[in-house]
Structure formats: structure tokens, C-alpha cells
Amino acid sequence: MSFKRVKIPLVSQLKIVAVACLILTVLEVVNIVTGRSLNSYGLIPRDTSTGWIGIFTSPFLHGSLLHFFSNIVPFAIFSVLVLQHGLIRYILVTVVCILLSGVLVWGFGRPGVHVGASGLIYGYFGFLVLAGIFSREIKLILISIFVGVSYGGLIFGVLPGMPYISWESHLFGLLAGFLCAWLWAHEKKQKK
Template sequence: MINPIGRASITKQQIRFVLVIFLVISAIEVINLLTGRIFNQLGIIPRYVPGLRGIVLGPFLHGNLQHYFSNIIPLCIFSYLLLQYGLKRYLQLTVWIMLITGLLVWLFARPATHIGASGVIYGYFGYLVLAGFLSGKFKLMIISVLVAFFYGGLIWGILPSAPFVSWESHLFGFIAGLAGAKLWAKPSP
């Protein structure tokens, strides 16, 4: 059992980790903004071999400030909630979601440059909604219920809605998150 002082230390570390994520993505956004969005060409370009680099780079890039702000807040909130599963699981899941989502977008999405963290966000959303129930742990089940309640409207983002929204990233991210929950959420004995 973790004593309250140990728990406070873990929470501080998790908040610091989320702050680093925020600062890195914000720094990339500022540089991208000041260079006329020159980095956005590094997104996923389906079925174009150089577009494969976007699988890793695309989630760090955004089309405009509105796109950035609509992604950074849920990314930080979901990152903090995912850290309740541990740093190792967070990193494992992030790599899984980026690779699976990116590969599926590259294989099946519309021809366009796909950028933004929303595929990762939808992956985190899918994981957080399902993993708590699969884990059998009360605290994690509460997180699943709260995420489903407060962010359940995200589910509509997996449907085609606007021409400049990569609903494919949303859909494939969500599927990758659900698959990650099925693979790694440990049921209680």
C-alpha cells in the first residue's frame, strides 16, 4: 500500500510528465506557426512511401491554432488519466496507438495530408473507456465511467463530418485504443 506522501510524489511526477508533453507539443506548434506551417508536409500521406514518416511525426503537428487548442487539452487530460495505469503502460499504449492508427490511415484513408494528435486522443479515449472495466479495479472503473460521461460525445467524431477533419484518424485511433485495452487491461484475479 502506498502511503499518502508516496502517492503525492507519484501525482507530482505524473503532472510534471504531462507538463513536459504540453511544453513539447506547444514548442513544436510555435515553431511550426512561425515557419508558416512548413512542418505540416510531414504528416501522413496515404499510400505515398515518404508519407510513412507522418506516422511518427503527424501527431505533433496541427493545421492551425484552433486545431492545436482542440487537441492539447484532451491530450493532457487523457495522458494524466492514462498515467494511472503506470508510465510503462502509458508509453506502450502511446507507441501502439501511433503505429496502428498511422499505419491504418496510411493504408486506407482519403488522399490528403493527415496531421494532429486527435488519432492518439481517440486511442486514449477508447482505451480509457474500456480498460477500467476490463481491469476490475474500482479506481480504474471510475475513470472509465467519468471519461465515457464527460467525453462520450467524441464518439461522433469517428464518422465523416467535415472535409478537413481526419475522421479516419479518429476511427482508427479509437479502434487501436479498444484493441490496446483488450490486450493490456488485466482482469482482476
């Protein structure tokens, strides 16, 4: 399937990211005001009573204000960088990373409630590290190098560590991002 890279203006990119961050912020405020009641819609591995709702909702929920702030900044930065690959690819990478990492956490994650945008952030990270290299375009290669050097420490987040951090979301998000880069980053920018 062909998804040529069509550049959109920087102002449009920033508006998209601002709207996405605003949605996450509004949900965080509602979650705080309601005593984190929205977290009942988090992802609970292999729980069939709640259905698959957590796969779709968990990236928009956070366990604490600190958790929210630790996710919103890299989410915004990586969103702008993924948008350098075009709006269609941004949407595709976002949807695939949310769904694929969510399904894998639901199937293989530890028991407990998994919430947070970190699976998506790791998906963006994985995509950005490989996509520039696959594209062979100088600007995108430079983005890959920047992300790899500046955020390379994220790779340690895929290892089991603290009991309240969903390393499974990190790992499966990273793998989903790699898959997205492999699927779509080879196609060149569309000529106008």
C-alpha cells in the same frame, strides 16, 4: 507479455504530461513561425515518396492554432488518466496508438495531409473507456465511467463529416485504444 501496473506519484505524472505538452507547444510555435512548413511531414495516405515519416510525425503537428488548442486540453487530461494505469502502460498505449492508427490511415485514409494528435487522443479515449472495466479495479472503473460520460460525444468524430477533419485518424485511434485495453488492462497493480 506481462506489463504489471506500477503506480507512480502524481507529481511525476504531472511532470510527464507537462513535458509532453511543452514538446507539442514548441513544435506548434515552430510550425507557426515557419508558415506551417512542418506540416509537409504530415501523413499522406499511400504516398511512398515521403516514406512512412508521417506515421511518426503527424500526431505532433497541427493545421491551425485552433486545431492545436482543441487537441492539447484533452491530450493533457487523458494523459493524466492513462497514467493512472502506470507509466509503462502509458508509454505502450501511446506508441501503439500512434503507430497502429498511423499505419491504418496511411493504408486506408483519404488522400490529403493528415495532421494532429486527435488519433492519439481517440486512442486514449478508447483505452480509458474499456481499461477500467477490464481491470475490475474501482478507481479505474470510475475513470472509465467519467471518460464515457464526460467525453462520450467524441464517438461521433469517427463518422465521416467535415472534409478537413481526419475521421479516419479518429476511428483508427479509437480501435487502437480498444486493442490496448484488451491487451493490457486485465493485469492487476503490482504489489510493493
